[in-house]
Amino acid sequence: MFGNSPTAFRFYVLPALLILVFSSSIYAGNVLKGLDRDSFGVAIKGYDSVAYFTEGRAVKGNEKYSFSWNEAVWHFSSADHRELFAADPKKYVPHRGGW
Incomplete structure (x- = not known):
């Protein structure tokens, strides 16, 4: 579809990889957010x-x-x-x- 052109890599593949890398690191940092706690803060x-x-x-x-x-x-x-x-x-x- 895009062939082996550097333009296709720059505009499609590279941004997709960057999104994947940054979104996974953001998720990893928030693993503990949203932890189930009751009204007294007990986990x-x-x-x-x-x-x-x-x-x-x-x-x-x-x-x-x-x-x-x-x-x-x-x-x-x-x-x-x-x-x-x-x-x-x-x-x-x-x-x-x-x-």
């Missing part, structure tokens, strides 16, 4: 986000094992889970708003 309805990784299931957190991060309060089922999260929150934070 993911108070469930322990570390338990999804360590136990493979949903476990309700306890507010006595809480940690504040990224404008939200995170509850955990144990002090160990809280410490794992505190050491590397992005490893345990859910994506797509928590669902």
